Amino acid sequence: MTAPIALSCGEPAGIGPELALRAWQVLRDSCPFVWIGDPRHLPPDSPVAELDDPAQAMDASATALPVLPHRFAAPATPGIADPRNARGVIEVLERAVGLVQSGAAAALCTAPIHKKALIDGAQFAYPGHTEFLAALAGVERVVMMLASDQLRVVPATIHIALAQVPQVLTPALLRATIEITARDLTRRFGLARPRIAVAGLNPHAGEGGAMGGEELDWIAPLIAELAAEGLQITGPHPADTLFHAAARARYDVAVAMYHDQALIPIKTLDFDRGVNVTLGLPFIRTSPDHGTAFDIAGKGLANPSSLIEALKLAQRMAAG
Template sequence: MPEATRPLALTMGDPAGIGPEITAGAWRALRHGGEPFAVIGDAQIIHQHDVPVREIETIAQAAGVFDRAVPVLPVTLDIPPRPGQPDSRNAGAITASIARAVELARTGQAAGVVTCPISKIVLKKAGFAYPGHTEYLAALCNMPGHEVMMLACPELRVVPITIHVGLRRALDELDSTRIIAATRTTYAALRRDFGITTPRIAMAGLNPHAGEGGTMGTEEQTIIQPAIDALRADGMDVSGPWPPDTMFTPAARARYDVAMCMYHDQALIPLKTIDMTQGVNATLGLPIIRTSPDHGTAFDIAGRGMADPSSLVAALRMATRMAEHRNRP
C-alpha cells in the first residue's frame, strides 16, 4: 500500500485522562490536509468532546472519512470512564489498544503507531509487567532490550541511556556496553528515520563538570570515554564527555544533532524546559515507528477542556515524517 494512503494507528491511552480530549483536538488541527489517523479505542469517549466519530472495520477506511469524522477501530471498555478517576478495570482495554496498534503497524496496514498517555500505576494494579510504554512496545515487537527512547522538539533531541529505573539503580546499570548499544541504535535511526546523513552525537558526562579530570568522579574516564572511543572507531561523529550543566545552551545545541544522556532526568529536564508543548517521545530500534506526546495522563485537568493537543499533533506529524524517510527508495 502506498505510504501516503496508510493512516497512523493512535491508541486511546487511559480513557480517564486527557487522551480523548487531545485526540479530538488533534483531529480538529489535522482534519484538512494533515496526517490521517485512526483511533484504536472507544468512540463514545471521543464523541463527548464535540467531534463527529465514525466507527470503521479496517484501518484502510480511515483516510476516506478522516476529513469528516474521527475514524475509530472499536475497543470495548469494561466500565464507563470518569474523567480524572482512573480505574484499573479498564487496563485490559488500554493494553489491547496498544497491542492492536502495534499489530497494524507490523503488518504494514498502519504507517506507524502514536500512543496517547497511560498511567503506569493504574496498569500495574492490574498486573501490567512492564516499566512503561517503551518496554511493552519492545515486547510486542519481540525485541525486548533493543528499544531506545528519544525525546525531541524542534530545538533539541535527547536520549537517556538508562530510562525507567531509580537513580541509584541507573548508576549501577550504566556501563560502556549499554552506552555503545544505545548510541548505535540512535545513530542508525537518525539516518534512516530522520534523514540525517552524518549525525553529530554529543555524549553527556555523568558527574559535575564531567568529572573535572577525575576529581568529581571517575565514570567519565572508566565508562564513558571508552564508549566514545569505540563509537569513533566505528566512524561515528561523537563528541564529549560534555559537562551536563553547559551542554544544553543554545550555542552548545547548535553543535550536535542528539545528546546522549546518562539517566532519565538528565535528558528530560532540558527537553521539557526548552519546549514541552512541542515535545515528542519516539521509540527507536524497533521494526515499527512509534511516537507519543511528551506528557502524561494529566488526570488533574481531565474533562475540564484545558488540555493542549499540541504535543500530540507534533507526535503525529513526526511519525508521518519518520515513515516517509524510512520508506524512501
C-alpha cells in the same frame, strides 16, 4: 503516505480521548490518523466515523474523527481510572502494533497510559509503555528519545533512582544506546552521519578525575572506540554547557547519562511540543511527552500541542 497513523486511546479516564478529538480538528486535512478505542470514551457529541478498515480513514478524516471501535468493559469517568478498562487498554495496544506490523497503519502514536490502573485491573507486568511495545515487537533493547524542533535527547538510563545510575550505567549499555540512536537517526530521520554529543556523568565531566572517575576510566575510551568505528561522536561533555543554543548547533542528538540530565533541558526549551520517540523498534512509535493528567481530564484545559507534534513527527518519519 498511503496508510494512516494508528493512535491508541491510552487511559480512557485521562486526557487522551479529548486530545485525540482536538488533534483531529487541527490535522484532519494534513495528517490522517485513526483512533483506536471505545467511542463512548470520547467527549460527548464528537463527530465520529466508525470504520472497519484503517484505509478508510484517509477519506473519512475530512468530516469526522476516524475510529476503529474497540469496546471496553465500562464507561469512562474523567479523572477516575476504572480497573475494568485495563484489559481494553492493553488490547488496543496489541491491536495497534498488529496494524503497523502488517502495514495497515504507517506508524503508531500512543496516548498516555496509567500504569497503576493496568496493574490493578490486568496485572500488567511491564515497567511502562515502551517495554510492552518492545515485548510485542520481539526486541530486546530499545531507546527513548525526546525530540522537538530545538533539541533531541536520549537518556542512557531512564526510570531508576539517581543512586542506582552508576551501577546500571555500564559500557555495554551506553554503547548499545549510542549505536541504536545512530542507526535510527539514519534509518528514520534520514541523517547519513548523525552528529552525537555525549554528556559526562559527573559535574564538569569529572574535571580530570577530581569530581569522579567514570569519564576517564571508561566513558572517554568508549567514545574514542565508537569514533574509530566511524561514528561522528564527541564527548564526554560537561552537561551544564551542552544545551545552550551555540552548543546545540554542533550536534543532532545529545546522549545523556540519566533521566533528568536529558529531560530538564528539552522540557525547559519546548515543554508543550516535545515528542517521545522509541528507537530500536521495527516500526515507528511516537507519543506525547506528558501523562494522563487526571487532575484536568474532561475540563477542556489540556494542551494538544504535544500530541499534534507526535502525530506530525510520525507522519514525517513514515514518509521518509
